[in-house]
Amino acid sequence: MTISNTETSSNQLGSPSNLGSGAIRPVVKISNLSKKFASNGPVIIDNLNLEVREGEFVSLVGASGCGKSTLLNILSGLDTASSGSVELAEQSTLMFQESALLPWLTAGKNIELALKLSGHHKEGRKARAQELLELVHLPNAYNQRPHELSGGMRQRVAIARALSQGRKILLMDEPFAALDAITRDLLHDELIRIWEETGLTVIFVTHNVREAVRLGQRVILMSSKPGRIIQEWDVNFNEPRRIDEANVAELAHEITDRLRNEIRRHAN
Amino acid sequence: MPTKPQPLEARKEAIVSLSAGLDALETTAAPQKSRRNRALKTLAPLAAVAFVLAVWQTAVVLQLQPVWVLPSPAMVWQSLVDQAAQGILFESAFNSLRKGVQGFAISLLIATPLGIALGLNSALRAIARPLITGLQQLPSVAWVPAAIIWFGLSDATIFAVVLLGAVPSITNGLISGIDQIPPLYLRAGKVLGARGFSSIRHIVIPAAWPGYLAGLEQGWAFAWRSLMAAELIAISPALGPGLGQMLDTGRQLGDMSLVLGSIIVIMIVGVLIERLVFSPIRQRTLRNRGLVVAR
Numbered sequence: 001m002t003i004s005n006t007e008t009s010s011n012q013l014g015s016p017s018n019l020g021s022g023a024i025r026p027v028v029k030i031s032n033l034s035k036k037f038a039s040n041g042p043v044i045i046d047n048l049n050l051e052v053r054e055g056e057f058v059s060l061v062g063a064s065g066c067g068k069s070t071l072l073n074i075l076s077g078l079d080t081a082s083s084g085s086v087e088l089a090e091q092s093t094l095m096f097q098e099s100a101l102l103p104w105l106t107a108g109k110n111i112e113l114a115l116k117l118s119g120h121h122k123e124g125r126k127a128r129a130q131e132l133l134e135l136v137h138l139p140n141a142y143n144q145r146p147h148e149l150s151g152g153m154r155q156r157v158a159i160a161r162a163l164s165q166g167r168k169i170l171l172m173d174e175p176f177a178a179l180d181a182i183t184r185d186l187l188h189d190e191l192i193r194i195w196e197e198t199g200l201t202v203i204f205v206t207h208n209v210r211e212a213v214r215l216g217q218r219v220i221l222m223s224s225k226p227g228r229i230i231q232e233w234d235v236n237f238n239e240p241r242r243i244d245e246a247n248v249a250e251l252a253h254e255i256t257d258r259l260r261n262e263i264r265r266h267a268n
Numbered sequence: 269m270p271t272k273p274q275p276l277e278a279r280k281e282a283i284v285s286l287s288a289g290l291d292a293l294e295t296t297a298a299p300q301k302s303r304r305n306r307a308l309k310t311l312a313p314l315a316a317v318a319f320v321l322a323v324w325q326t327a328v329v330l331q332l333q334p335v336w337v338l339p340s341p342a343m344v345w346q347s348l349v350d351q352a353a354q355g356i357l358f359e360s361a362f363n364s365l366r367k368g369v370q371g372f373a374i375s376l377l378i379a380t381p382l383g384i385a386l387g388l389n390s391a392l393r394a395i396a397r398p399l400i401t402g403l404q405q406l407p408s409v410a411w412v413p414a415a416i417i418w419f420g421l422s423d424a425t426i427f428a429v430v431l432l433g434a435v436p437s438i439t440n441g442l443i444s445g446i447d448q449i450p451p452l453y454l455r456a457g458k459v460l461g462a463r464g465f466s467s468i469r470h471i472v473i474p475a476a477w478p479g480y481l482a483g484l485e486q487g488w489a490f491a492w493r494s495l496m497a498a499e500l501i502a503i504s505p506a507l508g509p510g511l512g513q514m515l516d517t518g519r520q521l522g523d524m525s526l527v528l529g530s531i532i533v534i535m536i537v538g539v540l541i542e543r544l545v546f547s548p549i550r551q552r553t554l555r556n557r558g559l560v561v562a563r
Contacts, residue, residue, distance in 0.1 A: 076459060077458075078455055078458060078459070093459055093460075094459045096452060096455070096456065098452060100452050100453070100455070100456035101456075102453060102456065102471070102474070102475070103556075103557045103558065104474045104475070104477065104553075104556060104557060105474075113460065113470055114460045114461075117460045117461040117462055117466060117470070118460075118461055137283065137284050137287045137288070138291075145556055145557070145558060146558070147557065147558025148295070148558065149295070150290075150291065150294030150295055151294075152287075152290060152291075152294065153291055153294070153295070156287075161460075165460065165461070182290065183290060183294075186283065186286055186287055186290060189279070189282075189283050190283055190287070193279065193280060193283060240279055
């Protein structure tokens with residue numbers, strides 16, 4: 001990154017202090033976040049602190065009940081924190097486990113609706129939708145209905161739809177959990193390629209440790225009931241990684257052991 | 269920088285060919301409807317009509333009842349031809365249909381905002397839904413005497429009865445449709461930035477459409493029935509001709525052929541509206557959303 005680039009892109013939170021230093025601004029800053037659904041109910045998320053840098057790919061992994069989906073809901077504005085604060089320097093969008101494509105619209109029209117609701121001009125919407133479908137390698141899907149597409153294709157359309165909103169932060173809630181292994185591997189490659197091309201900041205929630213290691217630059221392990229961050233790993237493997245590579249497996253092994261210990265704690 | 273110097277382009281190419289292969293494997297062409305099925309669908313209703321006519325004709329030939337109680341199909345047909353020749357049949361049918369469509373359109377304009385408001389606001393619904401369900405249970409013909417006292421023998425009476433028949437059905441259908449919206453679509457709508465009116469327009473109404481459509485179909489059936497009942501009871505030159513009046517004329521003249529003929533026309537108009545308007549919309553909706561497998 002050159003200095004002039006940094007200057008033009010430093011808006012909002014951008015402090016000039018990181019000029020050329022390689023220190024990248026945080027786009028997500030979560031401070032002392034806690035969440036309860038009822039005031040006398042159990043604590044879902046307990047005093048969580050997390051910073052995510054611009055352009056970073058963070059995997060968030062944990063067992064059931066760790067509040068990882070709740071955390072994404074709070075980040076995306078679908079839910080609110082009970083206490084603490086969440087600061088986003090950019091707008092975010094959220095992708096769900098199921099594709100959440102609207103079944104009454106074709107793939108292309110799903111994207112066009114997202115463009116329209118993001119304030120995109122009427123003219124050029126169709127062309128932009130087609131362009132995004134081509135980006136996810138579905139050039140012929142424009143007129144297809146969601147039910148005519150396979151699960152993997154639907155999630156690719158969902159990625160295209162999320163990208164159409166032009167948000168800089170992509171929150172993903174177990175988006176590939178319902179897919180078969182072959183399709184999931186492919187979508188991992190796709191997602192990383194798109195992330196590299198677009199420079200998005202991605203927070204990827206999963207209960208699949210290998211997936212977390214395959215994708216993330218950083219893997220964050222959360223405890224369950226209440227949800228807290230218990231450990232973090234930096235993943236310094238180069239792309240293209242593969243989920244079946246030895247270094248991925250080795251780190252996944254270590255994280256899984258830690259996760260299992262955490263789960264055992266709940267046995268009694 | 270990757271240690272393995274595999275350029276982005278090559279990786280992309282590998283992904284493209286792999287996805288194309290997977291997509292080809294995972295999608296199957298929709299099965300074509302067989303010609304036999306299509307023929308069956310057209311012929312079956314005709315066969316049913318032919319069967320009824322045959323039973324009817326047989327009963328007439330066997331003289332089970334005197335002809336003034338059970339006229340033959342040919343007599344009924346002749347009676348309708350006579351009415352058509354005098355210009356009464358088409359004028360009556362057209363007039364009734366016009367009132368039915370107008371009443372249905374007004375019902376739609378009232379029931380749609382009502383259904384959306386009650387569907388989205390649970391407090392409002394708790395108050396209003398029992399009333400609406402009560403109205404739906406009540407045959408709207410029961411309102412005819414009251415409507416005549418309030419509005420006299422005018423179109424207002426007819427429309428009041430039609431509205432009381434159709435509005436509760438459409439409203440309840442829309443409320444059920446809204447209740448059945450998968451929460452995921454509402455969340456997706458929010459994530460896409462749909463708020464307030466744009467959420468209703470782009471998410472709520474299309475997502476509730478199957479239930480809404482069922483309500484519309486039922487609402488039309490109720491509107492048509494209510495209209496016939498009202499026309500049968502409220503008879504006045506001010507109201508002009510109608511199928512209900514034609515039926516009542518047959519009763520007054522003791523002309524069973526005209527009575528049966530009128531009934532058949534009322535039925536045919538109802539069936540035609542269902543087949544030509546609602547059925548295609550329903551088929552299209554189900555097909556578009558993948559809610560039906562091609563049979």
